[in-house]
Amino acid sequence: xxxxxxxxxxxxxxxxxxxxxxxxxxxxxxxxxxxxxxxxxxxxxxxxxxxxxxxxxxxxxxxxxxxxxxxxxxxxxxxxxxxxxxxxxxxxxxxxxxxxxxxxxxxxxxxxxxxxxxxxxxxxxxxxxxxxxxxxxxxxxxxxxxxxxxxxxxxxxxxxxxxxxxxxxxxxxxxxxxxxxxxxxx
Amino acid sequence: xxxxxxxxxxxxxxxxxxxxxxxxxxxxxxxxxxxxxxxxxxxxxxxxxxxxxxxxxxxxxxxxxxxxxxxxxxxxxxxxxxxxxxxxxxxxxxxxxxxxxxxxxxxxxxxxxxxxx
Numbered sequence: 001x002x003x004x005x006x007x008x009x010x011x012x013x014x015x016x017x018x019x020x021x022x023x024x025x026x027x028x029x030x031x032x033x034x035x036x037x038x039x040x041x042x043x044x045x046x047x048x049x050x051x052x053x054x055x056x057x058x059x060x061x062x063x064x065x066x067x068x069x070x071x072x073x074x075x076x077x078x079x080x081x082x083x084x085x086x087x088x089x090x091x092x093x094x095x096x097x098x099x100x101x102x103x104x105x106x107x108x109x110x111x112x113x114x115x116x117x118x119x120x121x122x123x124x125x126x127x128x129x130x131x132x133x134x135x136x137x138x139x140x141x142x143x144x145x146x147x148x149x150x151x152x153x154x155x156x157x158x159x160x161x162x163x164x165x166x167x168x169x170x171x172x173x174x175x176x177x178x179x180x181x182x183x184x185x186x
Numbered sequence: 187x188x189x190x191x192x193x194x195x196x197x198x199x200x201x202x203x204x205x206x207x208x209x210x211x212x213x214x215x216x217x218x219x220x221x222x223x224x225x226x227x228x229x230x231x232x233x234x235x236x237x238x239x240x241x242x243x244x245x246x247x248x249x250x251x252x253x254x255x256x257x258x259x260x261x262x263x264x265x266x267x268x269x270x271x272x273x274x275x276x277x278x279x280x281x282x283x284x285x286x287x288x289x290x291x292x293x294x295x296x297x298x299x300x301x302x303x
Contacts, residue, residue, distance in 0.1 A: 015221045015222065015225030015227070016221075017221050020214060020221060025206075025210050029206065032199075032200050040197075043199075045199075050209070050212060053217065054213070054216055054220065057217050058220055116196055123194065123196055127197075138192060141191075142193075143192075143194035143197070170190055174192070
């Protein structure tokens with residue numbers, strides 16, 4: 001039987017790499033979803049996830065309820081993502097190289113065709129227009145396959161509120177993605 | 187399957203199991219320094235526990251040497267001597283001990299005038 005998060009945290013506190021690896025593998029996808037919801041860019045979200053897991057390990061003694069490691073980790077992910085977003089804004093304001101950077105990234109992923117790249121950009125932009133809580137809910141539910149109850153537990157809000165936010169987020173995303181304004185940009 | 191679900195596959199870079207595992211390995215590798223620090227950071231109890239084996243080994247060695255020394259010492263000479271002789275007590279004191287009495291004032295004066303060795 002697999003260890004619980006509390007057991008994994010106890011072992012990771014003693015420097016057990018296997019326990020830390022289990023924590024990473026168990027929560028990486030959700031952490032990436034939360035970072036993606038904040039940043040809109042999968043590569044940035046992965047970098048933020050890596051930072052967040054390292055910070056979580058360094059501060060593991062601060063996790064007062066190891067059984068609830070995941071919500072504690074996701075708070076770190078959210079904070080790191082916000083910091084990264086602020087940094088990215090400053091960087092993009094200061095630099096005119098953003099289009100070149102995007103082009104370079106696209107050359108790194110030759111398997112992805114233009115249509116997919118456009119879809120990614122469209123989705124990312126549409127996502128960024130939602131309130132943060134709705135971004136997290138729609139990504140955790142529709143991308144990561146979480147249940148309403150699980151999202152409510154992690155975000156600390158009622159399940160009914162999760163459903164309402166999810167419904168609104170989907171409508172807003174569809175409307176944004178179908179709008180001629182966005183297609184015109186692409 | 188929920189029909190209303192938004193298709194996020196274009197953004198879902200970790201849906202691929204290999205990509206997920208690659209990132210997980212990258213994170214664990216990046217954490218190796220902190221994991222090593224934690225592994226080397228023993229608690230006081232663990233440190234004490236770590237010392238018990240060498241301490242017990244040393245105690246056993248000393249006990250063994252002591253027993254061997256006692257076994258090899260010539261005990262016949264010691265057995266022939268009385269306690270005052272073994273302790274090298276002055277004769278007047280040895281006398282008081284053998285008589286099992288406390289010295290009187292006059293005993294003490296005589297002993298001092300006689301000069302204890």
